[in-house]
Amino acid sequence: MISNRLVLALFLSLCSLTVFAAEPPARARASAKVDLQGRLKEALNNPKLYEPLLKTGGQVAAVCDRCHGVGGNSPTPDVPNLAGQNTVYVLEQARQFADGERHHEFMRRMIKVMTSDEKIGFSLFYGNQKVKPAPATNLALAAKGRVLYTKDCESCHEDHGRGDEHLARVAGQQPVYLTVALKRSRAGSGARVDRDMAKTLSTYADGDIDAVVAYMMSMP
Ligand code: HEC
Ligand code: HEC
Missing domain, CATH: 1.10.760.10 (Cytochrome c-like domain)
Known part of the structure; x- marks a missing residue:
């Protein structure tokens, strides 16, 4: 007879196998369901994952510069700065745009074609930038x-x-x-x-x- 503990261990390892099997390769399309926030947390605790993702993010950010400005300091008063936004927050907004929960057609189309690592990458990148506040004129x-x-x-x-x-x-x-x-x-x-x-x-x-x-x- 197998012990309860063994059954539990078997069950858990099967679960994690399913999770791994469900995890698409890094270049998989963004529409595949990846636990984005889970992978971000993992990256925050693992420099070996963090560094390449941050680098990817810096490259991806070139696409965002036009509207959000270099390093996420927007040159346009009606486009938000991304510099200094919380990393988890940025990633969640990206998900909401892609899923159509937050409405902006351009953002939706753009985020939808990005890989999960690109999304995690730009979130890390912008979270690391410093916002340049505008000195009060009045x-x-x-x-x-x-x-x-x-x-x-x-x-x-x-x-x-x-x-x-x-x-x-x-x-x-x-x-x-x-x-x-x-x-x-x-x-x-x-x-x-x-x-x-x-x-x-x-x-x-x-x-x-x-x-x-x-x-x-x-x-x-
Ligand atoms: C064509 C212009 C344009 C480009 C290019 C663009 N964005 Fe945006 N983005 C906007 C606008 C406009 C908003 C504000 C939408 C709103 O009001 O909800 C926005 C909002 C956001 C927000 C939400 C910010 C907040 O404070 O809640 C995030 C995150 C974001 N963009 C990320 C990106 C990233 C990452 C890229 C590049 C991969 C990018 N955007 C490229 C125009 C753009
Ligand atoms: C009871 C809590 C609460 C109070 C009080 C409050 N806020 Fe907020 N505020 C929120 C929440 C929650 C959100 C995010 C809503 C969302 O994303 O769905 C928000 C969003 C915002 C945003 C939008 C930010 C963005 O980038 O989209 C601005 C600006 C803001 N608040 C300014 C203010 C100002 C100014 C005041 C005071 C006059 C204020 N808030 C009072 C909870 C609060």
Whole structure:
């Protein structure tokens, strides 16, 4: 009679065999189901995997430069910076674009044809870049924005605004992109709207949004 432990061990090894068998080769199409976040975690803990992926990411980023800027500092106020975004967050947004959960036709088509290692690579690459915040030009407006941010936004976005695995970095982000996101949220329209945030913003005049944006874009 085989012991329970052996049965369990056999079961587990069969499971992992299935997992490995299901894992497509590195150049497999992005549509194949790969545990992207799992492989990213693995890379973060294994320099032998991390280094080549980071290198791939740096090469892939040449495709993104045109819109997101060299090193992810966007030259265009309505296109977001990717520099300094959380690696896990970037990868998750890429998945959402590809799956059509986050809507942007160009991003969807582009990400869909990329391999999982390319996606993990650019996420690592951008997470490693430094964002260049825009110095506040209107100091009075940014000061007003700081008061609003501290009162209404800090509870979720924290005093530094640098984001985390589930939340976008807002610090140093492009002003038009931020304004559009806030107005969309205030209107409660479309996807990517946080209910509590929308409630807070419903009390905001356009001038309040301008102020909080002036502050966030200048945050390091
Ligand atoms: C033709 C212009 C263009 C190119 C090229 C482009 N992007 Fe984008 N990307 C955008 C726009 C515009 C948005 C904002 C979409 C929105 O508002 O939801 C965006 C959003 C993103 C976001 C979400 C950022 C956030 O803060 O939530 C990520 C991640 C991203 N792009 C990654 C990439 C990567 C990686 C590449 C290159 C492989 C790339 N993009 C190439 C235009 C582009
Ligand atoms: C209750 C928590 C909460 C509060 C309070 C809050 N937010 Fe948010 N915010 C979120 C969440 C969650 C998201 C992400 C929504 C998503 O991706 O689906 C978000 C997204 C954003 C985005 C979009 C970022 C991007 O790159 O797409 C901006 C900008 C933003 N918040 C600014 C603010 C400002 C300014 C305030 C204060 C006036 C504020 N938030 C208050 C939770 C909050």
